[in-house]
Amino acid sequence: MAKADKKADKKAAAPVAAAEAAPVPAAPVVPRAPADLRLKVLKKFRGRFLPKGPLRDRLKVLMARWESGEEHDGVTYEELKGLHNDWKASREKRRVKKPVQA
Secondary structure (H helix, E strand, O other), X not given: XXXXXXXXXXXXXXXXXXXXXXXXXXXXXXXXXXXXXXXXXXXXXXXXOOOOOHHHHHHHHHHHHHOOOOOHHHOOHHHHHHHHHHHHHHHOOOOOOOOOOX
């Protein structure tokens, strides 16, 4: 009798297994909002050290505005990009020009 019970269980489980294995319809594709360009520039300052001076002060002011609310208090991409460019320029090593000998 045990074999008959197993066969009956398999027959009863077959439709359930087939229903579980049926492909699930894909969710509708929702277009993603474009990435905020400000985040790409802001990410470059995370974990970085800015020495004391005007660049650090500018970053502190921008970060205070950024963290003030949902709209980030009007921090623009141009402000962040300008600070990043100034920071990169300050890190460049100055080359000493050697006089040309004739």
